[in-house]
Amino acid sequence: MKQAELNKYFLEAIERGIEEKNEGFIKDSLEGLHPIDINKILYELDTAESKYVIDLLDVEVSAEILEELEVDVRSKFLTHFTPKELAHYINHIDSDNATDILNEQARQVREKVLPLLDEEKAGYILDLLKYDEDTAGGLMEKEFIIAQFNWTTLQCIEEIRRQKEKVEKVFSVYVVDEQQHLVGRISLKRLILAPDDSIISDLMEDVIHVDAFMEEEEVAKLMSKYDLVAVPVVNMKKKLIGRITIDDIVDVITEQAELDQQAMSGISEDVDDSDTVWTLTRARLPWLIVGMLGGILGAQLIGLFEGAIRVVPAMAFFIPLITATGGNVGIQSSTIIIQSLANDSIMPNDLLSRTMKSLFVAILNGLVIGGMVFCFNFFFVEISLAFAVAIALFSVVILASLTGTLTPIILDKLNVNPALASGPFITTANDLLGIGVYFLVAYLLIL
């Protein structure tokens, strides 16, 4: 596995090789490259060229290439394969990814491919298809090493030998009793150092496991908390049914961070900038419309003070200052709470103390911001308006801080992703709150 930099001349040579159907040259050139690096080359080729290369390579390498392709690309690319070809590659792919790949294909294709697979692989896939893809069951693979608790070390090593093609990465051997209940694990390190005739149950350690219906975020938290590289999955009867490896969890964590970022930005579908203009527009419109409705409501609210503005137009000057400050404070407050929620560091009885702390921070921030603006306005507008702006700013900082702190906590209680709070929702709410407070204060002080 060389670490390859994709190079223009190399790519041109490969393209020429494909054109000339120079199989030997292509095989030699790609020999020893990591499938992920071959993938990068395929992304630069067209569909027919890519398929030509894949059919040429060793089936193990091709299978891993298909495993690692991006989902959107893969689902389209594989429509160019016959069911027989698909089955050929899927037989060499771990059951978790094999299930995902089949799931991406049309139902008719799935039904044609399944009977063509090896019996064991087909059984695994049919089993995995039962689980929601966001749960432990949806993440797990069926390929892993099982030992009976009464086996010897030698028997266990023989089992590893028997499965060595099928189970690529072995971290631990999971130990079960006669009813297939998970009872422990043995690390390969311990196995390698144990005498051949030791009994497995004397060597095994306790093992942390997850339930098949556990949500993937929970699995991620557990594995990162206990620094696990793999975790066994059990069903309701505590029977061992699968294994989740850390590489899938790294993907879950990365994806979750992206989704939270999108939620915070008011993007309502999982998109990336390679999606179509239409998908991107659809993902962005809903929260833009919410913001727009907020803006129209704001217009109505300000409209109530039309007479006052006519007399003191300067009242209108500070609208953006008030709304921007409310928005900024609200987003800051909610982000800090959302991160605490994600780290599980909020205990129920903490609620009051956290709100109080948030209040103190708000008072400090409010005094600084309000004070600075007052000093500035002192020289530019009437003193009564300067007072009104400062008091309104101070109040807005306090209110935005409270809504920013409480909204994510409430959403979390309602099982809604609290990251939604730290976006257009909180800014829209705070805009309205800010406008209301500002004009009320200004009206009372000035007129």
Place this chain on the structure above:
Amino acid sequence: MKQAELNKYFLEAIERGIEEKNEGFIKDSLEGLHPIDINKILYELDTAESKYVIDLLDVEVSAEILEELEVDVRSKFLTHFTPKELAHYINHIDSDNATDILNEQARQVREKVLPLLDEEKAGYILDLLKYDEDTAGGLMEKEFIIAQFNWTTLQCIEEIRRQKEKVEKVFSVYVVDEQQHLVGRISLKRLILAPDDSIISDLMEDVIHVDAFMEEEEVAKLMSKYDLVAVPVVNMKKKLIGRITIDDIVDVITEQAELDQQAMSGISEDVDDSDTVWTLTRARLPWLIVGMLGGILGAQLIGLFEGAIRVVPAMAFFIPLITATGGNVGIQSSTIIIQSLANDSIMPNDLLSRTMKSLFVAILNGLVIGGMVFCFNFFFVEISLAFAVAIALFSVVILASLTGTLTPIILDKLNVNPALASGPFITTANDLLGIGVYFLVAYLLIL
């Protein structure tokens, strides 16, 4: 390792046990619990109680407890330990975490502890202290298994036995030549299945490695791309000097996501809500002040149109609609670009096509939002104002989309975290842009 739920009665019993100095009871109660779960209990105890428990437990368990404590808590907690006690525990902690723990202590403490450590551990730590903590060298540990390329399998297994206490997790054995250059790796699976007299160089595979000065984000990308659970680290001369395991990388990924979220929210220091009121205020004020200055500039800008507002106060009603829409569109656009940048999916020559796409999405969104607001305003305000608002909204959506797309790309080129763009910076800029466009259009159309 039982999976424990912290329970009030259990905690009370432990506290009573500590009060009565009932050592046997405490040891029995905590026996078999995972250090991370014991940690949860310690968080509920005071400093003296926690130290009492830690000194009571098996040193391996206590060392892992200290390893897993939160940094803020640990740095304070360990000031209650004598240098000799510190050295005792640090001797049982992997070199990467041992270095971090020493780094958290005052310089005088560090200088007293180092000579008290085992010679090997002290050497490891002195070596690791040389590396910046955000690089591969700062993440790596010195505990891992090395085999010479001309060894037999049996010699390699003997080496694992010799190091079995010191190297807790073994995934692969790294193979070096006589000059300690990294030449390959052998998985434990392959080692376990090989005959005792096989030669290591016949068994080994190519290995992906990183350079000691690689940034931690790059290491994280590489490990997640190639699905690695550990990666060896080499120095400039390609000599093997350390190993990075995936658990540290999971922490890097999580931390990076939190920092990006904070940058997007205008929080300028890495804080969490357990920090002091003062720290939290200090982290939040800078961007609030930037927002405030933007607001004051906005006030000056609107002030230029004072006469117009006096005649048509309704012009002021739509200020929040304009600024909110600009802010929302800007944040959406920048988040989509930031995620592409993070995934390395933007090629330089893509810039134009992405900007064009972003423009199309903006035109669609702008037409919908502008159109809806126009229909609404048609019934409520003068037709010329309704036109002005719709045209300004449309323009603001386009402009905000462009600034949101281009700012992160420019920041990225300047080696500034582009996530900074998707926060108060972009909202403040778009507020000003929006106000300018709106009043200009309104002024031209209405007066």
